[in-house]
Amino acid sequence: MGRITRNFAVTRVSVGADGRYFTDTRADTVAVEEPLELKVNNTTLTTTMRTPGDDIELIHGFLHGEGLISSRVDVAEARYCAGTDEQGQNTYNLLEVDLAEGVKAPGPEFIRSVTTTSACGVCGSTSIEQIMDKQAHPIEPVELDPQVVISLPEKLREGQKAFKRTGGIHAAGAFTLDGEPVVIREDIGRHNAADKVIGALLLQDRLPARDLILVMSSRASFELVQKAAMAGFPALVAVSAASSLAVELAREAGMALTGFTRGERFNLYSGALKPVKQLSESACPPAHLDV
Structure with missing residues (x-):
């Protein structure tokens, strides 16, 4: 299996207020980014840039997000194939998937002729109506x-x-409604990280994720809300901003969506909160202040 981090010699530069600068050369750890070619029923479907590791979960999550599979039994076999470097070592950068008998193979509309970058998700789905039509797991709204x-x-x-x-890799996690971690995965691409989490849940027969929250270390894009909706998550919590189309899709799907979730604050773009707990009769009343 490929490495998820690599070390490089870098020069760190510190600039003073007077314009003078100082340098220091040392080793620095960075996240690995490598291509993964996905073949489905002997046809190349796409090539995505990802951080090696949890690739089987990644492709299950990806295929689920595309609406090509709905459970783990829809995949008959997933295997690494010969992809070698200059030294003849397997790069683990080619995965072949055989769909189970009776599962519809992807048509030409699913095949992508360009490499999917680590910043791109399911870019082929461009309308909310298409997502709602493909959604296999209707969302059951929750109060956060x-x-x-x-x-x-x-x-x-x-x-x-x-x-x-590294300080330079995204993460996604599935948490219970009480905040307990279930699955956490990392990847150079935020969409890949989400696919790895969803794929892990699918392989554990835990979809639809009706009692879980998807948490992202990134912004909430349309593609991430799409993946969460397809998997049946009732809520998505993002550390950064939400896009306009992400908010529209979340509201249409009945999903709770938060953004800028940092410190003691967050923005609620969609969904509802639990009512504020009321003081019991035995609790001390608030003190009266004479002004």
């Missing part, structure tokens, strides 16, 4: 607990082992 929401980014960060070493 604000205390749980603000705790999720830090809990996600605690599971980001590669981020601690």
Whole structure:
């Protein structure tokens, strides 16, 4: 299996207020980005740029997000094939998938002639109507607990082992409605990280994810909301901003969506919150202040 990080010699530059600068050369750890070619029923479907690791989960999540499979039994076999480097070592950058008998093979409309970058998700789906038509798991709306929401980014960060070493890799995580981690995955591409989480849940027969929250270390794009909706997540929590189309899709799908979830604050773009807890009769009343 390929490495997820590599070390490079870098020169760190510190610039002073007077314009003078100082340099220091040392080793730095960066996240690996390599292509993964996906073949389905002997036909190349796409090539995506990803961080090696959890590739089987990645392709299951990807195929689920495309609406090509709905459960793990839809895949008869997934295997690495011969893809070698200059030294003749397997690069693990080619995966072949055989769909189960009776599962419809992807048509020409699914085949992408260009490489999917680590910043791109399911770019072929461009309308909310298309997503709603393909959605296999209708979302059951939930009320979010604000205390749980603000705790999720830090809990996600605690599971980001590669981020601690590189500072340059995205993460996605599935958490219970009470904030307990179920699956956390990392990747150079935020969409790949989401696919790895969804693929892991699919392989565990945990889709639809009606009792889970998808948490992203990135912004909430249309493609990420699409993947969450297809998997049946009732909520998506993002550390950064949400796009306009992401908000529209979340509202149409009945999904709770938060953005800028940092510290003690977040923006609620879609969905509802749990009612504020009321003081019990035995609780001390608020003090009266004479002004």
